Amino acid sequence: xxxxSQDPRHKITKRGQNVTFRCDPISEHNRLYWYRQTxxxxxxxxxxxxxxxxxxxxxLLSDRFSAERPKGSFSTLEIQRTEQGDSAMxxxxxxxxxxxxxxxxxxxxxxxxxx
Amino acid sequence: KNQVEQSPQSLxxxxxxxxxxxxxxxxxxxxxxxxYKQDTGRGPVSLTIMTFSENTKSNGRYTATLxxxxxxxxxxxxxxxxSDSASYICVVTRKTATGNQFYFGTxxxxxxxx
Numbered sequence: 001x002x003x004x005s006q007d008p009r010h011k012i013t014k015r016g017q018n019v020t021f022r023c024d025p026i027s028e029h030n031r032l033y034w035y036r037q038t039x040x041x042x043x044x045x046x047x048x049x050x051x052x053x054x055x056x057x058x059x060l061l062s063d064r065f066s067a068e069r070p071k072g073s074f075s076t077l078e079i080q081r082t083e084q085g086d087s088a089m090x091x092x093x094x095x096x097x098x099x100x101x102x103x104x105x106x107x108x109x110x111x112x113x114x115x
Numbered sequence: 116k117n118q119v120e121q122s123p124q125s126l127x128x129x130x131x132x133x134x135x136x137x138x139x140x141x142x143x144x145x146x147x148x149x150x151y152k153q154d155t156g157r158g159p160v161s162l163t164i165m166t167f168s169e170n171t172k173s174n175g176r177y178t179a180t181l182x183x184x185x186x187x188x189x190x191x192x193x194x195x196x197x198s199d200s201a202s203y204i205c206v207v208t209r210k211t212a213t214g215n216q217f218y219f220g221t222x223x224x225x226x227x228x229x
Contacts (some may be wrong), residue, residue: 004158033217042119042204043159050214075193091158102208102215103149106158 002026004107006092012113015081019109020078025094032075034067035091036060043091045078049075082114119207128227132195136223138188138205146208146215150179150190153202153222162190172187190225195227204210 005024013019025032030051035043046065049058051072061067064082069075079086089111093104120172128134140148147166151159163172163179165188171180176199178191192199205220 031214035219040221040224042221044219050209053143055214056216066209087204093158103161103207103219106151110156110206111156 003096004092004097004105006090006107008110009108010111012115014115015084016081018078018080019082019112021090021092021112022074022076023092023094023107024074025092026105027073028104029094029096031073031095031102032074033093033095034077035093037089037091037109038087046077056068060097079112082112084114086106087112087114117125117207117216117218119205119218121203121205121223123223124221125224126226128195128225130195130197130227130229133191134159134195134203134225136190136192136203136225138190138220140188140205140207140218140220142186142207142218145186146184146210148179148181148188148208149206150177150188151204151206153191153204155201159204164222166175168202192225195225197227197229200225200227 002031009021033048037043050070064080067077089109091109092107095104122137140219149164150162165181176193181188202222204222209216
């Protein structure tokens with residue numbers, strides 16, 4: 001399977017714990033995006049990388065959130081001191097960064113539940 | 116303010132019937148508009164992409180239209196099937212100096228019943 005993969009698919013944690021999610025994009029895609037999606041809502045942009053550079057971060061990405069893409073391939077999203085409001089689906093997407101017809105390919109998501 | 120609004124929020128139709136979903140946007144400058152289908156618990160999957168010069172584009176039983184003047188798009192589903200039950204999300208791409216930004220609608224939840 002050459003699509004976007006995410007790990008884990010589900011994570012249940014207690015409030016205050018740290019969690020880390022991983023995303024493996026499509027291999028030839030140089031852009032990688034993180035989104036958060038709550039029930040009944042569309043995805044909300046968190047951050048994106050072009051290769052290893054983090055080019056933009058949303059205001060939604062508080063100090064407790066950090067994302068890395070150290071070698072320009074896979075990325076990790078870490079949430080420190082989780083809160084119940086962090087419970088959501090965390091989606092990763094990748095694209096080629098074409099000027100006009102840039103299509104994002106999404107992974108299956110990681111569903112986080114904070115107890 | 117760059118926004119994407121979709122209507123209706125939810126829709127229930129009988130199998131075999133047609134339906135049309137709406138997307139209005141205020142995103143500027145406009146680059147392209149996509150419709151995604153998102154099955155429950157899965158990531159979104161692209162259905163169609165339309166640039167400024169395209170008025171209509173089809174993908175099987177899905178037909179998307181775009182009116183760039185009024186900043187409206189629609190997704191028409193013909194002869195609906197049970198497997199069409201999903202959330203349909205409209206995404207508008209905005210050009211920026213550093214690349215593209217993506218603005219998502221909240222989606223229309225479609226339920227097809229037998």
